[in-house]
Amino acid sequence: MGKSLGIMRNARTRLVLLSMVLSTLLTAAVLALVYVTANRTIAGETRSVVTAELAGLSDEYQRRGIFGLTEAIERRTQDAAERDALYLLTDPFGTVLAGNLVRWPPDVEPGSGWVELDLIRTESRENVPVSAASIRLPGGERLLVGRDASARRQFDRVLLRSVALALLAALALSLLTGWFLTRLVFSRLKDISRTAGEIVSGDLSRRIPLRGTGDEFDRMASTLNEMLDRIEELVGHLRTTSNSIAHDLRSPLSRLRQRVEALTDPDRSMAEREVDAARALAEVDHLLRVFSQLTEISRAEAGLGREEFEPVDLAALARDVAEFYDPLAQENGVGLSVETEAATLPGHPALLAQALSNLLDNALRYAPGGTEVKVRVARSDDTLVLSVRDHGPGVPETDLERLAQPFVTLDPARSGGNSGLGLALAAAIARMQGGRFEARNAQPGLEARLILPRS
CATH class of the missing domain: 3.30.565.10 (Histidine kinase-like ATPase, C-terminal domain)
Known part of the structure; x- marks a missing residue:
């Protein structure tokens, strides 16, 4: 458990997982849209055809009566090109007059709209899924027109399998892509981290290696290297300044101490003390000028002003x-x-x-x-x-x-x-x-x- 939590705290693992999840969700959304669009298109086309056939057969009934409608249905059921077309014409009491379905479905009221159900075909005596619509004719007869949905259901199964395979492929690809990208990013971050560690250890000459790609990482590394050059220069100046202060101020401070000691010497005359006091003031003025200039240099280096x-x-x-x-x-x-x-x-x-x-x-x-x-x-x-x-x-x-x-x-x-x-x-x-x-x-x-x- 602790090891799993440690892995999850790893930024590379989190980025790979995030890339994988986002890619998978995006792929799933696109495939779901394709699936829904395809189903709606097929369903819409089927409904348009069935609605048109119902209207055509209703017109046939108006022109030629029940016998003409029966002939038209029998002619269509015998057409090999219409093997998925399903028709059923019954009298008001449910007796089959024409069509390729065994009986009228008991739960369907003529004119109730679009239905999805299983019915038995006369030629095969098998239950088949049917998408259909129905109307009641002026003489009380009932007419149902539909399409065998077996092929559509088979298409749905194939499409769902394709969607599942596509999701698995997207998952694998996103995992590989996430791993590659994070490896690229973290290898450059590792260079920066290693260089920073060496600098912290005291080696101010270390610089982030450039790979010559000219990409954002190389440009960032170049900028950081310029910053490190400037830091090394400032640290060098600081060391030089510190050493120089210790060396250069020792002499005026020693002379100042000698002047002050001479002022306390009771054997020295007033004129000699006045000379010593003037020289001590000159040393103090010199020291004040040095510290004033050092302060101005520090302010300028810090960008103050x-x-x-x-x-x-x-x-x-x-x-x-x-x-x-x-x-x-x-x-x-x-x-x-x-x-x-x-x-x-x-x-x-x-x-x-x-x-x-x-x-x-x-x-x-x-x-x-x-x-x-x-x-x-x-x-x-x-x-x-x-x-x-x-x-x-x-x-x-x-x-x-x-x-x-x-x-x-x-x-x-x-x-x-x-x-x-x-x-x-x-x-x-x-x-x-x-x-x-x-x-x-x-x-x-x-x-x-x-x-x-x-x-």
Whole structure:
């Protein structure tokens, strides 16, 4: 009993049974319709013929009387083509005058309508099923016309056997089809389940196998694999970020602790304490900036802020941000130019401005004096490109893909409080917009680009 219940809890078994039941019911309904339609058609044709014969024989009686009617009935009973036709003519008292039936059925009142009964034929003296109708003639005589229903009953038996065989065939076919379909479906689900189990066990590199059919299962597997790629990327970023936080914040926290300890040293002068306090505040400000940027990256990666999207004039935004950074560029002896095309897209204006600011910060940090930093907005069929190019030393090709990772900086000394989060935040904002971040060596210099969808 427990084993049977376990089988019934199996989704494959339930789907096979459901497919079998639905297919069988549908086949049974179609066959029942065929059976009923065939019987009604045959019965209707028989009634039409019998009714027409009754009318014809009644007319014969009107024209030629009882003797003419008797001759017409005897002529029809002798016709080999009418071997299933049954006739009976009696006087008002039941004496047989003509026909091929032995006697008038006692339970039939002339004119009572269509009847189904068993009667004895005169030539064979056998009981046969009869479908008939009757009338009473003006002289009181009784006339019954019908058809031998033996062939029809035989047809019913053959039809019922055919229906039963068809149902059995439909049952077997539905069982086979259900098994095949569920095997196909559950084999693909098994691939997904196995891959999910391996991922849960810690192997984030596993992917759902594609069978190359291009069907819905392959498309779903491809979508899930893209999701797993993104999850693996985010988990990798999380691990890198966690390790980097532990590594990169240790030094400023240690320095902060030293400054605080120095403030409590009674042997230090007031001037020295003021210097220590200023340095401690600088370390606190640096830590707050790091945590603020980490929070912004997390919000962008989670897609928070999409509800605030509005049409953004990217060209105007680029000019405004460049104008804000122009004094800093002049102070560094660097030229700052803007080249734009008309470009509007749905986006978060504040975050897009933040992303461009981070690109400019990075470019101005490494641009040599006397060179130029160029901000450019370009338009293509379905994307907009917001780029910043400097004429600095560039980046080794092997490090280009690491630039957008949190806490990655190619400045060993991390001068200027650079925490390596600016480009990571810009990349996260680009992803929130549905785009991506790219960096390439422009020879000379580095070009960082945000490639954003136009809609």
